[in-house]
Amino acid sequence: MLRLMIADDEQIIRETLAEIIDYEALGYTLIAAARNGMEAYEIICDEYPDVVITDIRMPILGGLELIERAMKSDSNITFILLSGYSEFEYAKQAMRYGVRHYLLKPTDKDELIDALNAVRQERLLESRHKEESRREILAKLEAPLEQCFLMEALESLDNFPPVYRKYQSLLSIPYAHLTACVCSYVEEVCLKRFASDVYQYFAARHIPLCFPVLYVRNNAILIFQAAALKDLENLKEYLSQLTCPGQTVTFEPNILHPDTSLNLFHTVFGKLSRFEQILMLDPGGKVNEIHNNIASPSQINRITEAILLADNSSSIGTVLDTVFDDQLSLDTARNLALGLFLKLNPIREEQPLDAACDFFHKLYSCTDISAVKDFMQVATQQKKACPSSERQSPNITLVKAYVKKHYANENLSLKWLAENYLFVSVGYLSKQFVKEEGIRFSDYLNRVRMDEATHLMRYYHSDNINNIARQVGFGNNPQYFRQVFKRYHSCTPSEYLKNLQPA
Template sequence: MLRLMIVDDEQIIREALSQMIDYESLGYELIATAKNGMEAYDIICDEYPDVVITDIRMPILNGLDLIERSIKTDSKISFILLSGYNDFEYAKQAMKYGVRFYLLKPTDKNELIDSLVSIRKERLQEEERRKSQQVDLLKTLHIPLEQSFIMELLEHQDTFSSVFHKYQELLSLPESCLYACICSFVEEPYLKNFATDIVKILNLEGLRLDFSILYVKNTAVLIFPATTLATQERIKNSILKLHYPNQSVTFETEFIHMETSEKLFYYVIQKISRFERILLLSEKGESYEIRNHITAPWMISHLEDSITSAPDIIQANELLNSVFIDSMPPATARSLALGLFLQADLSQEKPPIDAACDFFRRLYSCDNVTEIRNLLSVVLVQKEHETGGHKASSNIALLKTYIREHLDSENLSLKWLAENYLFVSVGYLSKQFVKEEGMRFSDYLNKERMEEAIRLMTYYHNDNIKQIARQVGFGSNPQYFSQVFKRYTGLPPTDFIEKLKNTKHKGE
């Protein structure tokens, strides 16, 4: 369901628009209505709608100003503009902001339905593209993800189920229908040939590996769906026919099946856990080593524990700096950072797929180790230490710190912070903020901005309203700043400044 909001300063029109259409049947949830642009913008900051139906001519913040400000916090919002004036200038300005749906009042029901249907169709197509991009991204990262998965399973067998489910969606592991084929007497010098031959054998059956080949001391573990005995027999016979120069013995195979993928991987981990050296083999035969030695200082869990148990942020960052040194290859740093992100278990047992992919994109867009280190400093170090390692609280503490340091920014919305800074789901963050702070995000943001404006007026004797508006995040809209300031203090900024001057003169 797409989240829909209606904005109009006339109550009768708001109510008519709310009741005119069965929005649910079109795939929409009407989450809020607002009587002016200022109220609408606060709701957008809190409720992250997908689509906004808005009037143009409204007091305080008109429809075009609302759009201009809103797209700075969430460029993905779709707007449908309503106007009682057939004014081409409005339409031109709206198009400049990317608005394509401009309807005249009185609103024609069918035109509005057509607009909503068109937007939903586009959103569904965008969602399909986004999911396809996520799948492609995760495919490119499957080796570092699998490495992190195996290492964490080996180290945390007491919490095997939670670790498995954390990675299941990231690795596209099905609930069932997986088999493990244990191939014995596979000698390491022939691994590359073996891996490419296995891929060919499976391709002939219309199958593919669901996980990279696991290899420990002359034994290879193949994981793929082989649902019939006939298929298994054909694959077994094809493997037994493989032969490489100077290979001393013939291969042996054994098929293992469990009712769930989780149980299958539990069996596999038990088989390989006693080996210190484990290899992951890609379909092209490239090998990646995992050292199964829990006391090794480079182990991800050891590093994560060290960072989170450091007495303060300074020492935690120093530890991060000592590991992520500038001479480290960026590819190595990215792989280690990916494992730290997943093992840190951030705010929930299972990181949302969208948040995880957002982090992966940010991580793999880092050009050097310094950028990777800075990213981890926020996502891992500060988040762990803001409130003694309590994940949910640290999200809110980190969010509040960011707001204080970026009050001049116009793109401070809950959705922007969730997706671009904290890498958690916006729904989760919204509920957590209200629970911990006892107020909506927009109220907190406006309070911080108004208190900063008052501080600038009182202690720095700044009486330039335009300058103050820019400094507290209102950009080039001092009129909107004045309205919010008046709502907060009861006085317009000019009257408040005059009152401060009078108080000062009386004190003298």
């Protein structure tokens, strides 16, 4: 369902728009109806709507100003603009913000339905493209993620479930109906041919292999999704009769039947844990050797501890400088960054893959070691040792610290923080913020800005309202600043300044 908001200063129009259409039948959830542009913008900051139906003329923030301000903090919002004939020239200005849907007042119900259907189709197409992009990103990352999974699991067999849950969704591992086959007497000289034949066998029968072929000291392990018992019997027969150049003995397959995917991987990785060298063979014939290198879990743990103990950004930069050396290959640097991210940002059920994929996309857009290091400087800065308690999670501590430092940025929003700073779901972060702070993010941000505004007035004797508005994050909109100030202090900025003057 798409999240829809209505913004109009006329009550009868708001109520009519809210009631004349069955939005759920069109694939929408009506989340709010704002009475003016200021209220609309604050709702956007907190409720992250997908679509906004807005009047072009409203008090405090007009429709165009609302669009301009909102698009800076969330460029994915689609606006449907309502305007009268005399305002159409204003509406045309919105084209520079990508607004394509205009409706003339009085609003025709069928025209609005057509516009909403068109927007939904556009969003469905965007969603399909995004899903394809996400699949492509995860496909490119499949090999390093599989290696990270195996290496971390080998060091965490005593506490395996959290490790498994972290990677299960990233690697699309089915919950049940997985089987493993341990094929003995596979000599390394014929390993590549064996793996090639096995991949062809499974592909021809449309049986999905859910992990690369694993190999340790003459034993190859296949992990797959078996549809029927007959599939297992056919596989055992095939492997028993398979021959490869250089093979001296007959292969001997044995089937493992754990009840869940978690137990299966735990069993398989437990069998691998006593070997120093493990090989992973992908369908393209590439062989990856797993051993203790810079991207191993023990090294990741050491670097993570150093980052968390660093007391400032300069110290974190020093840690990263020693880790991301120019002698590293780009693939190793990316794998190391990936391991650090997964260690510092454990994937939880409340956080969908979009947030992680956004990080992956940005990481794999880095084209050299320096770019990877600079990106990780930003990504790890948020995770430096910060005070937290049973009452407050690190995420909320970090949000509040960021607001304190960057409140002057007029485009600051919870969605931006979620997607670019914390790499979590905005919905998850929004609920977490309200739960722990008892107020919406926009209220908290405005309160910080108003406190700073009064600080400027009281301690620096600043009386330039326009300049104060800019310094506390209201850009070139002093009228919006005055309205927010009056709401928090029950007087205008000018009245507040007058009260500061001695009698």
